[in-house]
Amino acid sequence: YYSPMAIRNDNEAYQHIAYSPIYPKFKVTDILRRNGFKDNFYGIVPTQLIPALLTDSRVETLLKAGSTEHLRYFLGNKRTFEEVWQSYKIAVRNGYEIADISLWGDYVDTLRRLGKDIHNPKYLCPADLKGEHDRRHDELLRQRERKEIEQKQKKAMEDEKRFKELKSKFFGICFTDGTIQVHVLESVQEHLEEGVSMHHCVFSNAYYLKEDSL
Template sequence: MKARNKFEAAVMEQSKHLRPITKQQIKWAFRECISHFAYRLPKGRTTCMDCGHRWVMSKYRETCTYPHCRAKLQVQTTRARKHKEQHYFTILTTSGDYQVLRMCLLIVGMEKGYPAESSVIEIGQYWWNSQGKQTIVAIQRTMGSYLDTFAFHSPKAIRRDNEVYQYIAQSPLYPKVKALDILQRNGFAGDCHDIAPTKLIPALLTDSRAETLFKGGRTADLRHFLINPQGIDQYWATYKITLRNHYLITDIALWCDYVDMLKRLGKDIHSPKYVCPENLQEAHDTAQRKLQTKQDKEAETRRRQKAIENEERFQALKAPFFGITFTDGVIQVKVLESVQEYLEEGTALHHCVFTNEYYLKKQSLILSARIDGKRIETIEVSLETMKVIQCRGLQNKNTEYHDRIIDLVNRNIRQIQSRVA
């Protein structure tokens, strides 16, 4: 892609002055970015795949340090003779007035009896000016079964940012870092603290809030906000309360969830009393319980409102059965005659006769069995088969009167049947 503006044109010109990757950088990448092996034959003859020297390891070990090249090796018992490995690494440096993140691919070939051979291909670079403006200079990607497939001999040009470059940019960083003066002034001293450079550098150059967090050592909090970019806008006013009170947040994700719940509970999220709890986990759990209680009450209110709206439909369905009642001298059984009675029945016996809207079931009739006015069990009768479908007491358990109630209903089923017609 051709440069589209003066900034990209200037970057392309400056990219010509980048120095080649040094031997020291390649040596570091070889040592730190790939796995190192000792290939051992079954009888103990072992070869260091880094330097090619051989020795006899009489007793197998999972790892060893070969004194000749001081390499820490993973021991593998195998007859293989060759091994190839590749890994990305990055270099953070400057060029002119720009901050540059160079992305490189290390390719290593190993063969028994020979020193390992390394080569490096530079995939591309992220460029930033002092105002945080960004562009990418890189070789061309190609179509393939893997996302990170490149035309290695293609010329470097301006490319659009994508998830492949962002992924490569998070590869191990060469420890000797060069940074712009403005970046150093804003707190950067070479350590990214496990934050992707492609997120950290532009944030430090453009956002004073990121500078505040980074200089204050709150790198875990900054990492969370950069991964969730809307978070810093959403929580910053509240977060400043913790800064003023020197409150250390032990778990930023948990704290953000806690603040969200405080908002929904109508609490003052600008009060240190709430946003700086002594025990964050305990405060979070307490707020969660209160919010659950509030949600349950709101749901119950909605159900009650819906029940009132459904009263007319219920009356049309069940009016023919109103007034049915019978007793055996101890137990009285009666038809529930309003949605409010369904609500009271479900609340008293802690079952779902109201919440599952039994009052709107066309082929079902609900009766209540009581002794001296106290609810004992709730009975559901099928209007199609004229049989008891279920009979439930407190918390859906049967009482000592269970069989007696069912027998009483069956003996008086004709009263219900006569109303169907």
């Protein structure tokens, strides 16, 4: 941090300095000017913006379009940049104004996970982005829950024989005080339904296969 200026290999100190404010008087190459640089880093780390502007035509496109907030988001989320860029171009061509790029990027990723056509403007340009994002997110959660239940049901079928060997001698036991009724769960499927309904681990922790658990 305190040594004289010199050309050296990259290290932790320079990575820290790269996030510091830039001295306002500097010169840049003609190619950077040609690619859209106008003496403003827009809150993007110079060591990130300059190499990208020299090597990635998408960065030049966003900078010249004045979409600096979107550019900052994409450079900070490289994977999303790759996955949604074609969708982004379609939305822009259709005149859609993306007010919240982070929310929109997450929304498109959710559409992809749901198997929707992320090149269709009908999906890419919702009138109510927040509402549609939340609706699709809930849909994805329900889909995951269904898949999880299906996997658990498959496991239940595989464990059923062993369960009956362990617990069938207790089947039929039940008692009541007139209000509360207690009975033995008589299948692995019933343990699954119990766990899903009551949100506890009677199925996921496989209590039905524990010899000292009923």
